Amino acid sequence: MAFPYEHEREVRILSRGWGDPRTRTLEGWKALGGYQALEKALRMPRGEVIDEVKASGLRGRGGAGFPTGVKWSFMPKEKTGPQYLCCNADESEPGTFKDRELLRWTPHQLIEGCLIAAHAIQADHVFIYCRGEFFEAVQVLARAVEEAYEAGLIGKDILGTGIDIELTVHSGAGAYICGEETALMNSLEGRRGLPRIKPPFPAAVGAFGRPTTINNVETLCAVPHIVQHGGAWYREQGTEKSSGTKLFCVSGHVVRPGNYELPLGFPLKDLIYDVCGGFRPGRSLKAVIPGGSSVPILNAAECEDCTLDYEGVVEAGSMLGCASVIIMDDTTDIVKQVRRMVDFYAHESCGQCTPCREGTQWMARILRRIEEGRGTEEDMDTLLDLGDQMTGTTICVLSDSAAAPVASSIAKFRDDYLALIRRGERVGAA
Amino acid sequence: MSDHTKASGPIPFRNPGWAGNTGSFDLTEAQVRGDDFVGVRPPDGGHPSGAPSYPYMKADKAPDAPLFEGPYRERFEKILTRYPETRAALLPTLNLAQELRGHISPDTMREVAVLLDLPEAYVRGVTSFYTMYNKKPVGRFLIQVCTNISCNLCGGDEVLAAFLKHTGTELGATSSDGDFTVMEVECLAACGTPTAVQINSRYYENVTPDGVPAILERLRARGE
Ligand SMILES: Cc1cc2nc3c(=O)[nH]c(=O)nc-3n(C[C@H](O)[C@H](O)[C@H](O)COP(=O)(O)O)c2cc1C
Ligand code: SF4
Ligand code: FES
Numbered sequence: 002m003a004f005p006y007e008h009e010r011e012v013r014i015l016s017r018g019w020g021d022p023r024t025r026t027l028e029g030w031k032a033l034g035g036y037q038a039l040e041k042a043l044r045m046p047r048g049e050v051i052d053e054v055k056a057s058g059l060r061g062r063g064g065a066g067f068p069t070g071v072k073w074s075f076m077p078k079e080k081t082g083p084q085y086l087c088c089n090a091d092e093s094e095p096g097t098f099k100d101r102e103l104l105r106w107t108p109h110q111l112i113e114g115c116l117i118a119a120h121a122i123q124a125d126h127v128f129i130y131c132r133g134e135f136f137e138a139v140q141v142l143a144r145a146v147e148e149a150y151e152a153g154l155i156g157k158d159i160l161g162t163g164i165d166i167e168l169t170v171h172s173g174a175g176a177y178i179c180g181e182e183t184a185l186m187n188s189l190e191g192r193r194g195l196p197r198i199k200p201p202f203p204a205a206v207g208a209f210g211r212p213t214t215i216n217n218v219e220t221l222c223a224v225p226h227i228v229q230h231g232g233a234w235y236r237e238q239g240t241e242k243s244s245g246t247k248l249f250c251v252s253g254h255v256v257r258p259g260n261y262e263l264p265l266g267f268p269l270k271d272l273i274y275d276v277c278g279g280f281r282p283g284r285s286l287k288a289v290i291p292g293g294s295s296v297p298i299l300n301a302a303e304c305e306d307c308t309l310d311y312e313g314v315v316e317a318g319s320m321l322g323c324a325s326v327i328i329m330d331d332t333t334d335i336v337k338q339v340r341r342m343v344d345f346y347a348h349e350s351c352g353q354c355t356p357c358r359e360g361t362q363w364m365a366r367i368l369r370r371i372e373e374g375r376g377t378e379e380d381m382d383t384l385l386d387l388g389d390q391m392t393g394t395t396i397c398v399l400s401d402s403a404a405a406p407v408a409s410s411i412a413k414f415r416d417d418y419l420a421l422i423r424r425g426e427r428v429g430a431a
Numbered sequence: 432m433s434d435h436t437k438a439s440g441p442i443p444f445r446n447p448g449w450a451g452n453t454g455s456f457d458l459t460e461a462q463v464r465g466d467d468f469v470g471v472r473p474p475d476g477g478h479p480s481g482a483p484s485y486p487y488m489k490a491d492k493a494p495d496a497p498l499f500e501g502p503y504r505e506r507f508e509k510i511l512t513r514y515p516e517t518r519a520a521l522l523p524t525l526n527l528a529q530e531l532r533g534h535i536s537p538d539t540m541r542e543v544a545v546l547l548d549l550p551e552a553y554v555r556g557v558t559s560f561y562t563m564y565n566k567k568p569v570g571r572f573l574i575q576v577c578t579n580i581s582c583n584l585c586g587g588d589e590v591l592a593a594f595l596k597h598t599g600t601e602l603g604a605t606s607s608d609g610d611f612t613v614m615e616v617e618c619l620a621a622c623g624t625p626t627a628v629q630i631n632s633r634y635y636e637n638v639t640p641d642g643v644p645a646i647l648e649r650l651r652a653r654g655e
Contacts, residue, residue: 004453005453020453025465083515092620095579095618095622096622097620098620101620101621131484134563135620136486136632137464140469140486141468143472143477143478143481143484144481146481167513169480169483169513171522171523172487172523172526173522174526176561176562190518190519191522193556193560209515250622254584258625260623294580294618327584338580341578341579342579345618348617349617
């Protein structure tokens, strides 16, 4: 039951219960077998919980796809003071809208995942950092946390195991960059959301100067299922290197956009034409951004054999990111959309690094000039040059993310740019 | 290749009020928004675990309200218990101040600095970093239209234009009756139900230019 549409090819693990308001309640979540995994995990040695997650092959769903069990094992073996778990619910990558649904339909799934993870990494306190705009979702989550506290599932001596874990729902205040893990920690500490230079890595020095692990909402939501049914069970879905199911956020020009939970490795063309109902009559595929606005754009030919797993999308020439599939039909004005994305990065750059602060602004200005029909062919070289200087030269990868759609769109949709430049005419503007 | 006929078939589309498309589901607006589970949240914040996470924008603002008294004081004190350092209470405290007063004026920054024992310049620096803090007063309804890529592909620019036209305002300005301020916003994480619009703290999804007058009507009538 993904939301708002269902499809028979979905494999519903995380999205089971979406669209059913009863699953928001503790009672409803327990009726689906909820909190059994927590009971089980708290009575397992923490090393075994980590091993099970390693065995599942679960990879971080926040964008980078780093193996979750391995990340957990970076935490200190011997605890010397407070340790923290941060749940990244700052979801603000354009095209991504899965965490919001997880928060508002199955809040207890996230709470359970957070508690299991906190046990595994010996965290005393979990902070769920939600983007400030998530008023409705956060109200639902906060209510569910309250219920879980009342039932003795969070707090002191959880379920009589002697384990203490606190959990706090924290709201940000509007800044895309706070989704970057170290910026999130700075923001949580009451500072500007500026990414930190790594190393030190969060597992050594994280939030409040203490060892911290940070995971995405979807990553943590998968954990109870893995603990309950085992890592091998989770591996039954997906591919060898990209195991399990993934929530695909499909937006743009398809008939039925929305979230769909599918096994990793699902063919992109089936997602577009079968699951999402294809395009409106008379329209056809022009381009796809498969992983949120930070990844290279794919043209129709590259979509042909692309499978949606971490390796498959790289082979096709892009990245899976957070599986935010933005689909564009032949009426799309590519230059305008790229300019809009770059405007976004220019607005959201935290300003610490010169290539990013200046580069995004320059790119936005040049793209607008081209869009308005005042560009030159040299401008495209300038853009590519700028992109090179912005890649791999900064504290975080926001800068690289801004350069990726520019470089890839110039490479793949050069004719769209040329048409604007040569004729001052916009391709596709209806 | 799979079934192409679906593309031209009927599109299942249900919309309970303004909470978004419910596609395959039959749900009321209250069920989609979660109101029936959450109920009315107390201004004191309920359990301390959720005290930092309450609404940040209400229609009725009290720019001169003290920081903080009564239930708001209770909530502020609950917030202070949740973090290992007082500094971490800064964002939640600013959120609370904005919920009460509607914007964060230089005076508010000064008061918050005193409350948390932080330098005033520091509080200014942090406040100016985050876009959700209104640096000047806004209308009863702050309308934020997403024009980022997924919404833009489906007409976000036109929806923004419709809001400006029907409220008779310019971008960022407040209408003469003090009711509406319209702004552009970056992705709201509701890209599958474009165009996404946030009005005060609420999301309105699947908004089309034609739907704008009815939304404004509803705001005037219901206050949310
Ligand atoms: C600019 C930038 C923005 C990011 N935004 C988010 C975000 O909104 N949500 C998220 O979960 N991860 C985001 N990330 C990734 C996080 O830094 C981090 O890798 C992730 O939360 C780790 O969780 P995972 O291992 O479960 O994927 C962002 C990264 C960067 C560089
Ligand atoms: S790359 Fe950009 S967003 Fe990232 S730290 Fe540098 S200036 Fe800030
Ligand atoms: S692009 Fe508009 S909500 Fe994401």
